[in-house]
Amino acid sequence: MTTEELKALTVAKSVDARGTACPGPLLEAKKAIGTINENDVMEVLSADEGTKVDIPKWCNKQGHEFLGSVEENGYFKIYLRKK
C-alpha cells in the first residue's frame, strides 16, 4: 500500500506505544488486538525503529495482515488488519 492509501485507512484502534521500547509495543499490540473486530484496521505508533520490522513478523505469526508503515516526525505509524 502507498503512504497515501495507508493514511486514508479507517483506523478502528490506535495504539500509542511511543512511551515504551522493545518489547513494549508488541505487548501493547497484543493487548489491543483483542479489542477490535476481524477485518478492522489497527495502527501502532512507535518511536522504536525495531518495532517497524517486528510488527510484520508478529502479524505473520499471528495471521494478521500487515499493511505497511509510514514514517512521521520522529516515530512510525504501523498499520495492520486483524484476521
Added chain:
Amino acid sequence: MEKSTDITMEKLLAELEALKAKTNRIENARNDQLSIAVISGDMDKIMATMIVSLAAAAMDTKVKLFFSFWALAALRDPKKSPKGKNFISKMFGIMLPKGRNKLKLSKFNMMGMGPAMIKGLMKQQNVMSMDEMFKQAGELGIEITVCEMTMNLMGFKKEEIIDYPHLRYAGAATFIADSGESSMQWMI
C-alpha cells in the same frame, strides 16, 4: 491363504500404530514453545531472558523458564528474610545479590556503577524496568520453574523466593521434558 492375509493385516495395523506414535512424538516435539535454562545471574543476561520471553509471549508462544544456579538470586525477594539457615547458607545469602534489582552486570559492573547507569539509561529510553518485566511476564502466563537441587546447594529457602503467579519447583528432568516438546530450547 486366508490365514496369511490375516497376519498381514495385523502386521499392517501394528505398523500403523507404531507410525502414529512416531508422528505424535514428532508433532509434540514441535510445540510453539520456548524453553530457556537460565543459569547466569548477571543483570544483562536476566534482562535478555525477560525481553525475549516477553516478545515470545506477545507472539502467543508458550514460554517456560527454568531458573538454576546463579540465576536463582534474581528470584529472591528482598523483603523476605528466611530463618533457620546454617553458616554457609547465610554466607551465600550475604554474598549473592538479593533480588532482580541488585544484580551485577557481566561487564562494566564497576562496583555497581554500571548497573546504576544502565538503569538510568533504561528509564530515559523507556525500556521496561526489571520489576515491570516480571509483572508483565506473570500476566502473560510465562512459567518459571525453580531448580530444587541448586536451591539447596546455594542455601536458598522457598520462603525468600518472590511471589510469582506461575512458579513451581522441580528438577532437571522437568526442563528436559519441557524443552523436548519445545521448538526452541536455549540456555542462558
